[in-house]
Amino acid sequence: MRAGTSGGAPGSRHGAGRAGAERHAALRRLAVSTLDANWEHDHTVPSRTLYPHQWSWDSAFIAVGLAHVRPDRAWRELDTLFAAQWADGRVPHIVFNPALRAGAYFPGPEFWDAARADGAPAAATSGIVQPPVHAPAAWLVHRRAPSAASVAALRRLYPRLVAQQRYLSGRRDVGGGGLAAIVHPWESGLDNSPAWDAPMAAVPADEAVMRAYRRHDTAHADAAHRPTDLDYARYVALVRSYRTGRYRDDGLAGRHPFLVECPLVNAALGAAEHALARIATVIGADPGPHRARAARTTQALIDRLWDPATGTFHPRDLRTDRLVPARTVLGLIPLILPDLPDRQVRALLAEACSPRFGLAARMDRPLPSYDRTAPDFEPLRYWRGPSWLNTGWLVWRGLLGHGRPDLAAGLRESMLALVAGAGCHEYFHPDTGAGLGSPAFSWTAALLLDALAEG
Structure with missing residues (x-):
């Protein structure tokens, strides 16, 4: 697959334009049908096979796409998620569908046992979080389909979004340097990234617990493409550690074996403050504190x-x-920060355009999730090499914000070509573009719609 190629008759701009319009129309139909098929009465499931509940950052990305075609559903998506917000402000990474039978997904609500924790909602949820991409998503939904109803939705969500930020920047500032710490690789969204190998090596594998459960992901996807059983044993151990403390964040430094400050989570934290400043202006609140917090977060990331x-x-x-x-x-991912200094922007562009990631105005291969030149690069295994539309979309948004439309156009075309060649897959082979994971994945469809709209 050559991600930069496009259709059209050679030498005929009219033919190429018609072919391009037809391709875009077909991609839009595919994206809409995927989202419609995955709609579940008040939210969208990531996929009907691998992920049958509501996931936090998935819903934010899904709302961005729904804004182009079903804005009422976009707001419903966010409202449903935030209805399960905990009293301390955390937005759980999974909201479980009570209509599904017990044991239909692992780890399910019976394993998380979050209901016994202080401040847990009435809904069954997990006890951990995901990147706070929700405020930027809410802003994009409003910007795409502004109306009195969207302003009312912003006003309704604003205090919940502020509480989410307060939780992450306050209770999760374990290192004391102004950044949020994650307590589990799942909180980063990039579950088995090589970024977690060193911190996870110190986590004891809870193999006895794993033997009492059955993984469901490998029933729907090739085990060679998924995190290993050892990874999962450690994931379970981390959940048990956090659950034993009833998901409290006080004293984490003294009792929890995995504490990491993640660039994506904290870049999203800063971007959320920028979005909240814009939202505050629309609803008549004070944007100043959000701008100040955004500046502090960007500086803490650099420091x-x-x-x-x-x-x-x-x-x-x-x-x-x-x-x-x-x-x-x-x-x-910190390219999403509009106030990232020029020095860091230039260096990140050089890193992105290097052989490690291959960003270019015309890309031969899609953006990988890991350094292509690393000896442990794995093109098939989840976040250890494959290309994902959500991380590509975040980088693309950052390129647009920092005045690089040439590189943004190359990355956008690469993303469109992935779906044109393989469909709305969960992720893609970083060399061939072959579809991997779920074949009808919601955030791929949603972010495709957003990318198409910028053409």
Whole structure:
């Protein structure tokens, strides 16, 4: 697959334009039909096979796409998610569908046992979070379909979005440097990224617990493409550790074995403050505190996660107080910050355009999730190499915001070509473009709609 190629008769701009319009129309129909098929009365499931409940950052991305075709559903998506917000402000990474039988998904509500935690909602949820991409999503939904109803929706969501920010920047500032720490790789969204290998090596694998459960992901996807059983045993151990403390965040430094400051989570935290400043202006609130917090978050990212030697951002393992050396797509995501200084922007562009990631105005291969030149690059295994539309979309948005329409156009065309060639898959082979994971994945469809709208 050559991600930069496009259709049309050679030498005929009219033919190429018609072919391009037809391709875009077909992609739009595919995206809409995928989202419609995955709609579940008040939210959208990521997929009907692998992920049958509501996921947090999935819903934010899905809302961005729904704004182009079903804006009422976009707001319903966000409202449903935030109805399950905890009293402390955390937005759980899964909201479980009570209509599904017990054991239909692992780890399900019976394993999380979140209802016994202080401040848990009435809905069955997990106890951890995902990147706070929701305020930017709400802003984009409003911007795409502004109306009195969208202003009312912003006013309704605003205090909940503020509470989410307060939770992450307050209770999760374990390192004391102004950044949120994640307590589980799942909170980053990039579950088995090589960025977590070193911190996870210190986590004891709970193999006895794993033997009492059956993984459901490998029933729907090739096990060679998914996190290993050892990964899952450690994931379970981390859930048990956090659950034992009833999901409290006080004293995490003394009792929890995985504490990492993630570039994506904290870039999203800063971007959310920028979005909240815009939302505040629309609803008549004060944008000033949001702008001030955004500036502090960007500076904290630079102070704590920037490595001038590599020219990119890295996670910080709070257990060792060291940056994790792996060079992953996580390091490029701070491009979404509009106030990222020119020095860091230039360095990130050089990193993105290097052979490690291959960003270009005309791309031969899609953006990978991990350094292509690394000896442990795996083109088939989940976040250890494959290309994902959500991280590509975030980088694309960052390129647009920092005045690089040439590179943004190359990345956009690469994303469109992936879906044109393989459909709305969960993720894609970073060399061939072959579809991997779920074949009808909602955020791929949703973000495709957003990319199409910028053409």
